[in-house]
Amino acid sequence: MSEFLAMGGYGFYVWSSYAAMAVVIGLEIRSVRSRRKTIVEEARLTVPEATTSLFPRGHA
Amino acid sequence: MTKHANPATAVSAGAILPGIRWSLSRDLRIALRSRAELGVQLLFYIIVVSLFPLATTPERNLLATMGPGVLWVAALLASLLSLPRLFASDYADGTLEQIALSPYPLEALVSGKILAHWLTTGLPVALLAPLLGVQYAMDAESGFVLAAALLVGTPILSLLGAIGAALTLGLRAGGSLLALLILPLYVPVLIFGAGSVDAVRAGLGATANLSLLGAGLLVAVVGAPFAATAAVRIALD
């Protein structure tokens, strides 16, 4: 196992690359998820168009 | 979107040259009225060029190596700095909207503006370059090639820059955003332009570089005014 991690002496370079990849992908997925959460929350608070008019029966 | 179908612009193919001439002379008149501003832009170019030896070394060989690159980067920055002038004030006071409704095709008017921009920034920068080259131990042939490369290359800067200037019209972060949008697109011009002097110094001759710049200019002349006009229309909608 430690031989695998050492990567023939290049462990630092190999694992830095793979770690950067993992971190970036993790952050991207997290940011899309959290953005979606806030957007859905905001959409819920927005009154749908069909009922936005205070006088829907043609008073406006 | 309906502006595209303006019947006045559709039938007026013959109005292209008069349109260019009209907006060129208008912009030149405005530019000459604010000569001080043009002078400041040239001074900016001269000062940037003069700072590099102070920041690095007065050693003549190194200066000769750096010179073309420094002069080109300074030319890029000078062009960039003057780009907001292209549309911004006309956009701010509503003139641009009036111009867009004139019987001339908007493409022609934008082209005239770009030409005026080059005549007031790129041309003086190119003409000044051999003189500033003396600061960088540049010989006469290199100075001449540098000026030639700038004469062919700076119009491309104005053409590409016009697209960025139009895209950032009326935006808050206009200036720095413009730099981010446009400088990466300037890279080929920078490489072929500065490379032309390097090629002369390496004994290869500048023909290849200058031809590539010329080809780039042709492509930019054909394409950029349309992209810039599209961007102006987007900003006006």
Place this chain on the structure above:
Amino acid sequence: MASINWFKYASPVTFFPLAGRLIPWFAWMAAILAAIGLYVGLVVAPTDFQQGDAYRIIFIHVPTAWLSMFLYVVMAIWSALALGFNTRVSAMMAQAIAPTGALMTFIALWTGAFWGRPTWGTYWAWDARMTSELILLFLYLGVIALRNAIDDPRRADRACGVLSLVGVVNVPIIYFSVKWWNTLHQGSSISMTAAPKMAAIMVSGMLIMSFAAWFYSIAVVLARVRTIMIDRERGAAWVGNLAEVKNA
């Protein structure tokens, strides 16, 4: 093929559920392929006799570098469709691709640096490919910054469309110019063409990883485009009727 009415999906109302159905499929494909690809690349593939185990970085470097360029072209195509047909979904797709493209470019640069250090002896060399990749990153950031600077989403769509089309014309020119510059200054650069002949198992590992990266990008872009749709169509009846919006 011809029987499908593609314009049916040009509206967020129909595209949104379609994307929702596709995301898990692409995400699982990406996860499975990545697991296989990593196993092949890190365990099965033999140590390279020239570069040692450092070459294993290319299993993520090459796929992300390919994708970074490809995504820019795909973004430009969506932009062109948006400008040409004035379709909202195309513009939203272009908007959703930009961040993923920028991240792929970043990973390609980062892994390139960590591959370059043991192989060339330096983290950064002004190699034609790395330099172009850096400028590509600037192009992506320009599109994203322009989008963020414009408040009106419709204007942002069209402005970013024009910018990415200008950019996509420039990408090959930039690559050519950087390569030209690189050959002129041969002395100061390191030849990258010394890539060793790769064994079949190495190539297959790289291809599997490429497909994994592709599927991941599709999944994440679709997820992002769904968020963008809810955001921009907020207040529309179909958004109000979505299960996730309706039920707290």
